[in-house]
Amino acid sequence: MSVVRPYGDTTGDGMVQVSFTLPLAHDKRAEGAALQLAGNMGLDPAMLVHARPMGEGYTFFVVYGRVTHLVDTGKVQVVERDYPLLGAKEINAVIKRRLRRRLSVVGACIGTDAHTVGIDAILNVKGIAGEKGLEYYRELAVTNMGAQVSVPELVETARAQKADAVLVSQVVTQRDAHLHNTRAMSAAFREALPAGRRPLLIVGGPRFDELMAAELGVDRIFGRGTTPRDVASYLVHALLGDRK
Amino acid sequence: MSVVRPYGDTTGDGMVQVSFTLPLAHDKRAEGAALQLAGNMGLDPAMLVHARPMGEGYTFFVVYGRVTHLVDTGKVQVVERDYPLLGAKEINAVIKRRLRRRLSVVGACIGTDAHTVGIDAILNVKGIAGEKGLEYYRELAVTNMGAQVSVPELVETARAQKADAVLVSQVVTQRDAHLHNTRAMSAAFREALPAGRRPLLIVGGPRFDELMAAELGVDRIFGRGTTPRDVASYLVHALLGDRK
């Protein structure tokens, strides 16, 4: 299928649910404003099914309705996995054969972000979703710097460890903290090392838009639900090419 | 304030929540499709925060993000109450003085709809939200025909009761049943009675768009949370004019 619409209970009905707050006291006019917004979002007809005043001057709305937009699956933009998903054995074998040394990976959660569960899930032996983390791979040399690592420290360690890849995690996104920190990080690497000697730059976290890699100056972005194998397979692909 | 945006936790942040199902199996492409739809709805950036496969070939999504649309409160379309809200005493007094007979009201829930709670809330003495229903007004003569009334029966009764106003309730809206039934009703009255002798036509129900009165051929639409006083005040205004 190439063009689809949202599905409530009948094919093609286009039904969606929306909620939001407007900074308006609750009255008919505020409800009209909510419907105007729903209309702008493409709901037609829009049913205002809930309005609740909160404090003075704010009202929360729930709106249901049919959106007029079509989804053209042919035009969907997505970062597809463009590399084969390999097993641990294969990955180790490829590195051993083609690199002839252990592949060095430096990981950190940068800035003031202290959420290590995500990066640990990728790096620590314990792993996630039943998959072991990168430390478990014999041919990967992993340095996990932990949380709240400053960009200069990271660059320094990457240099010291001769990192082939740098893995950075960012979980806090309020006021786009993750974007600022990632940009600062990639800029620092560009400044510190010439293009040929720069490690592969990878960021991850639950709220990134995977399409933004180029814009943020990194090689790849990993989002919600990433597993260590995804990352290991990508490393092999990006650093050593696909040929076995 | 004239132009506002949705409010998440900071003035002007424009944040909204959206959920919908797409008839696509869950994979990256489906997530991309969900983001495409969110984008079309004006979310930028859009964060896909939840995706859950349902059965084969359907996925449910929750998306948060900032909408780019502005709400211009100056351009809000709404049916404002354009008549004074009167007390029961006043209403009775006005009718008595100006009409010199009881004002006849016929109510019904038409079509196959059997939801009488709404129309009963307006008509029965018991009322709703602490307000007594129209039967309580000494100067109103109320005929409540109950549910599942056919349009010919309604027209017939309106004629017999010399109805000044006909009040119709419609609660079931699936496949636009309420719109079909309302159109059929107003057409029947247009056919049965000349313009001057036609009663005031009022419909009500929780899912009507109050702006559609003209389109549906009725004089007024009442939605969620209507109270008997709203209706009684409107009757006096529309049938007897505002002057006391």
Add this chain to the structure above:
Amino acid sequence: MDKLGLDPTVVARARRLAERAGAPVVQLARSHTTVSVERAVLRLAGVSGADSDGIPWVNRLVDAVRADVGLGHGVAVPVFDALAREGLDDVTVLAQKAAAGSVRFGVPERSGPAKRAARRATTAGLKRVDRRRIERERLIARLGDAPRRPWIYLIVATGDIYEDIPQAQAAARAGADVIAVIRSTGQSLLDYVPEGATREGFAGTYATQENFRLMRSALDETSRELGRYVRLTNYASGLCMPEMAVMAGLERLDMMLNDSMYGILFRDINPIRTFVDQRFSRQIHARAGIIINTGEDNYLTTADAVEAAHTVTVSQLLNEYFAHEAGLADWQLGLGHAFEINPEVPDSFRMELAHALLARELFPDAPLKWMPPTKHMTGDVFRGNLLDGFFNLAGVLTGQGILLVGMMTEAVVTPWLSDRDIALQNVRYVLGGAGDLHEDFVPAPGGFIRSRAHHVLGEAVELLEKIVDDTLLNAIADGTFGIMKRPADRGKGLDGVAAQEPGYFNPVLPAEDQR
């Protein structure tokens, strides 16, 4: 389970009162018949199909008989007498001829042969019902049953049987034990059953024999796939209640909504018509091994769930009496009640527990049908899902048998695919997370829950006393149930009722029900 310490003599008294209140109505039912009862008989006798206007041949035939001799004798004798006279052996062909006006009906002096022929024909129909019942038992034995109580009961309501089917199958895969296909608005007031597969219902799908068949066979497939028997439910209600019961028996539906008063109160169907139809339909359900679901939950959508709590109890006792009288066993009584107290009322949840436990302890062997909040659901779908969670919890804590899954969009739309998924997740969380928490739920002696339950039972006994004095029909006329006032001489379908004449014959009824 005795958590409330109810006084057994009070309970026994309540039951006796219900019997006394119900007995005159049973008398009424035994002495009348209706067009739909007679059509149901003809359906069992093998009449099927409809004319080109979609009017079923059973309707044409009953109308023809009625025009000639009235209904008071039952249609069986006139029909099988005519069949013999016309030298036909297919009753449907007779119906077609009758519709064309080429057959006359009468009551023969010697009715023996017609009676025997009628009994032969309807017995064949009843045998099919019996086979379906055995088939169900075998499938359950072979495939396995629902993995636990309460059964998880989900509705589909698209209006289109071909959208309903995949949604029902998806719901079953997602964990539903029972699927109910909601009926189109208005069907209950049709005095005939539509024919064939249908796609044009409003807020529900027409109940037709073909739709029953299609859905049952789709769910059989899914049952095999899942390794557990998925039950199917529809409605034996409205003007065609008896025929729905027959169709359900013939197509192996497993449960049917079937209340003694719902049609009266909420569809304005004539009380006498309803009670007559109800008794016959329950006799069929008894034979088919179908579980009935009663409709007390509905009262709490029009009346207040606290004030009217005892009317639910009274109605459950009446439904129980009528059901037993019609031959249903306790395991077939899905007595209804609901979580409809205004959530703003202090202690609302505790009061729900009291009411639910009262029903549980009054009817220990009945698979109670526990209905979710609807009246106090609003467009606030987040709050809605929360209320549904507490409803589920109350169900688990009080051992309800059939859990009708609530939808967060209750106040908005008939359920969406995703609503059902969210609702099932909710149920799974509560059932899985709370597990056997009922073991730790011990209403404090003299505490709020026990006192409330005792109080409601006391009010129920009082009300039953009044009903015994004043008659059930008057109580209904006065708005006792759901504040709906329904006098016995009003309402739809009264013209389809006829007093039985001496010699009334119905080949489907047991001997003691023949005049």
Add this chain to the structure above:
Amino acid sequence: MDKLGLDPTVVARARRLAERAGAPVVQLARSHTTVSVERAVLRLAGVSGADSDGIPWVNRLVDAVRADVGLGHGVAVPVFDALAREGLDDVTVLAQKAAAGSVRFGVPERSGPAKRAARRATTAGLKRVDRRRIERERLIARLGDAPRRPWIYLIVATGDIYEDIPQAQAAARAGADVIAVIRSTGQSLLDYVPEGATREGFAGTYATQENFRLMRSALDETSRELGRYVRLTNYASGLCMPEMAVMAGLERLDMMLNDSMYGILFRDINPIRTFVDQRFSRQIHARAGIIINTGEDNYLTTADAVEAAHTVTVSQLLNEYFAHEAGLADWQLGLGHAFEINPEVPDSFRMELAHALLARELFPDAPLKWMPPTKHMTGDVFRGNLLDGFFNLAGVLTGQGILLVGMMTEAVVTPWLSDRDIALQNVRYVLGGAGDLHEDFVPAPGGFIRSRAHHVLGEAVELLEKIVDDTLLNAIADGTFGIMKRPADRGKGLDGVAAQEPGYFNPVLPAEDQR
């Protein structure tokens, strides 16, 4: 309340073990000081404000003293000695001069006058703290207190104090009893306290004395409007823990997050630094009548809530010991725990009840802080609101003291205005609807809940035995708590620790704490 039948000798043994495990750490704390302890002393002595780079004068002054004589004697004597020598009477002016390099510090032979002067100055500060405490008591007496337990605790986290204030007031109006202003990421690693009103935090607002003052005064206004005293909470954590405690005392905050290990485990702050800072901050909290909230809930975000349940119990016992040792009374111990079991785990809710009840019965006089689900919250906000409802119910059933309100958007964003409203509605429904349902909650003897609670307590005792043998510092280094490995010689802020020299003087500490 004895619902679990815990063995009092096992409970007593657990307490004794915690004391033995904690004692060496208290010894460590009593024999060291830190830059922040000393800065806290100077804050009490009246040093305020910051230089043009925003570095507080207390930092400049402590750094200057340290450069000249080290920290081992405490800063009080060198500072007040210099003050007298320079003929100044404003310590802030001294700090400014010191920063300009124009003052030298030393430890005089005769320290008596300096000690007396220091004590005079800090006593003035402590008196202000005392007055704030009395003020709080009076306001509560006059305006009224939170209407019930648990207290409803809500966070604001916009990053901008001027957005926080209206949101906090709205939350209070909507029913919050306690408002917490979450801190910006990163603040805990700053070795100074920012100054003034701030608008640029990330995922939280900077904790500054001015922000404290602004928020407290806004909530005082709202308290008057509402006729009940609304409490304010912030964080005595991070590298400036002691100073935060002082600022909280001076600005009449009512509760402070203050854990003995949180900074070590989740901010990688050096263990010694943390334990020294912690003891001092608790001594101040004790005096200020502030309730502390500990951080055991956090362990369950990195470790599994079932496997690591006993580490929560162990940490609660340690926090209790440290708190008592520092002078806090039981009513000031908001010991932390959380509803973090994977909801997919069978009987998860029943297990939550077991854990919550264990804490309740182990610490009957402490106002336990009950934290909502976070780890297993997902972007499915509908499910999220449901989980929060069951969390609220567990709180009500087990008598928790401080209910931290969960948000359906936990996995998505810091709370929106509407999230808070939806969450409060949820709390109101559960508290109002379930009422005194705890009366009917009686864990079955020998049943799941009791067994689980006994089991966790047993594991806690075993773990405490191991810690006593191996030392608490080693246990922390080994990842015992929250699977975070934190060796005693690593982590941030170690360079701010100094061993006390003989004659160490701190005018704020009680006599027995002076060398």
